[in-house]
Amino acid sequence: MNFSRRNFQPRNRRLIRRSGRKLKHAIAVLASVIVLGTILLLASVATEQREASEERAWNDVDNLSGAFQEQVGRVLDSVRGAIALLKPQLIAEGSAFNLVDWTQHVPEFATSTVQIAFVGPDGKLLATSLSRNPKPLDLSDREHIRIQLKGDHKGLFIGKPVIGRVSGQPTIQVTDRIQDADGKLAGIIVFSLSPEFLTTLHRVVNLGKTGSMILMGDDGVVRASYGAWQKSDFDFIGTTVPELTAIVDANPSVEGQYRGNNPLNGEPAFLHWQKVKDYPLFVAVSFGESEVFAVSNRSAVMLGALGAGVLVLTLTTTLILYREISRRVQREVALFDESRKLVLVNDNLQRRHRRSSQRPGPAGRPDYRLSRRPDPQLAPKTLLGFLRRQRPRFPRR
Numbered sequence: 001m002n003f004s005r006r007n008f009q010p011r012n013r014r015l016i017r018r019s020g021r022k023l024k025h026a027i028a029v030l031a032s033v034i035v036l037g038t039i040l041l042l043a044s045v046a047t048e049q050r051e052a053s054e055e056r057a058w059n060d061v062d063n064l065s066g067a068f069q070e071q072v073g074r075v076l077d078s079v080r081g082a083i084a085l086l087k088p089q090l091i092a093e094g095s096a097f098n099l100v101d102w103t104q105h106v107p108e109f110a111t112s113t114v115q116i117a118f119v120g121p122d123g124k125l126l127a128t129s130l131s132r133n134p135k136p137l138d139l140s141d142r143e144h145i146r147i148q149l150k151g152d153h154k155g156l157f158i159g160k161p162v163i164g165r166v167s168g169q170p171t172i173q174v175t176d177r178i179q180d181a182d183g184k185l186a187g188i189i190v191f192s193l194s195p196e197f198l199t200t201l202h203r204v205v206n207l208g209k210t211g212s213m214i215l216m217g218d219d220g221v222v223r224a225s226y227g228a229w230q231k232s233d234f235d236f237i238g239t240t241v242p243e244l245t246a247i248v249d250a251n252p253s254v255e256g257q258y259r260g261n262n263p264l265n266g267e268p269a270f271l272h273w274q275k276v277k278d279y280p281l282f283v284a285v286s287f288g289e290s291e292v293f294a295v296s297n298r299s300a301v302m303l304g305a306l307g308a309g310v311l312v313l314t315l316t317t318t319l320i321l322y323r324e325i326s327r328r329v330q331r332e333v334a335l336f337d338e339s340r341k342l343v344l345v346n347d348n349l350q351r352r353h354r355r356s357s358q359r360p361g362p363a364g365r366p367d368y369r370l371s372r373r374p375d376p377q378l379a380p381k382t383l384l385g386f387l388r389r390q391r392p393r394f395p396r397r
Helices: 002-007 011-096 099-104 143-150 242-250 294-358 383-390
Strands: 113-119 125-128 170-179 185-193 212-217 222-226 255-261 268-275 281-288
Touching (some): 011 125, 011 185, 011 268, 099 113, 212 242, 242 255
Antiparallel strands (some): 113 185, 170 185, 212 281, 255 268
């Protein structure tokens, strides 16, 4: 009896509900840990992939800019070597030297060099590799000729791209003074280089939709530019890009890198620049961020979808468990209430039975009217039988 009463006290109803709340809280904590762990794991994977893509981009632009400047430097070195070979012959023969025949014996200049010209000390054309009998054009107004005539510049001068008056093509003019034994100006030798053929890397390397390769001078003028988004390789020749010059000036070294907008098309890019040996030029190679992060962005979308699936599954499972726990708690409370009622009724009946068994009936006999198990020999079966036994009996006459 005491055990039943202890188990069915009213406070036990609160314990049932409390246990349900504790179970819900544990499930919520577990679901939160699963969701948070999944988010952190997927975010870590996405971040790692993005960092790996960025590192590969920096390595690629670094390697490509190194190869670019190597090719441009090799072309200029060959021009410098050819000028060193031509100077003594031009000093000795002057305008009688046949540049047409000479270029035929030097095929390595056939691709990158549009023409080789010899200009007299008065600025007029004396010989060219394009014609045996050229017209004496006056070129003294050209910057690359005028600087050599003044004698202010020593060594090779790499001029801005111009449309050649003899060749009719966009060219980069490389000039040098030719002096006789007395130190007087004997003429000027001119190599007209084709910007299109300074390098072949843009034909074999995929620069992407927004990537580019740029050859610029210290003056900020573009000598050559290459990119799949350009209509032609001559789109930006001769234009000034002060943004890139400012970047180079801010990093006084032979190379550097920069992450920002492409100075030609304004697209976000990874850019690496290098100085071309000892020449007043530098190259810049850029890859667009859209191409660099294309793979990692697709992976991030897939990881996000996976994370969303895990989140939905976890939340759905949590809600189902919450509902089942609530139903179970309600059933437990209802069962507790019913059981408690039965226990109370049972206790009440037992108390009544004890009282009835202890109360005396008529003539000192126990009262079987309220007894649970009356004696069948003593208890009357019917009221009529009871009355018949109680009436007086008289003797017969």
